[in-house]
């Protein structure tokens with residue numbers, strides 16, 4: 702597994718990874734927001750892809766607005782969930798933030814389906830909006846209070 706900086710050549714596969722997670726994890730309306738995010742990357746946040754056997758299997762980034770940082774659009778292709786890839790990508794981003802100066806906390810907006818994953822990394826829930834992203838997908842705001 703290698704982690705590389707996102708390039709435009711990865712765009713189509715990242716959208717495919719998003720699509721594989723629509724339904725349970727992402728609402729369909731978020732697709733255009735994700736594409737807009739990808740297309741703004743040369744001037745905006747850092748974004749990374751995980752490559753396994755020559756194929757992009759996950760992507761995720763960080764946005765820094767010192768002293769706050771955010772984990773942005775982290776996702777593993779649905780076919781590859783549960784293989785430790787999300788852990789590798791999340792730890793990579795948290796380590797990057799740990800090395801960045803002046804970061805006091807890391808935030809993420811995720812859903813009730815993945816809050817358990819982030820809780821394992823020390824994040825706590827600060828707010829939860831029922832169906833905040835769409836039917837069956839709550840908007841769960843979380844913050845990392847230790848480790849950074």
Ligand SMILES: CC(C)(COP(=O)(O)OP(=O)(O)OC[C@H]1O[C@@H](n2cnc3c(N)ncnc32)[C@H](O)[C@@H]1OP(=O)(O)O)[C@@H](O)C(=O)NCCC(=O)NCCS
Pocket residue numbers: 722726727773774775776777778781782783784785786787788789810811812814815816817818821
């Ligand atoms: C959340 C996500 C990144 C996890 O990636 P993954 O590669 O499937 O997770 P891993 O295989 O690395 O799992 C690591 C650990 O977290 C646990 N875990 C994984 N998903 C979990 C979840 N949804 N809730 C609770 N625990 C979870 C695993 O059981 C495992 O535990 P263990 O170390 O005790 O065995 C993945 O489910 C995903 O891409 N979801 C869709 C996109 C999404 O919702 N992203 C949210 C932020 S925008």
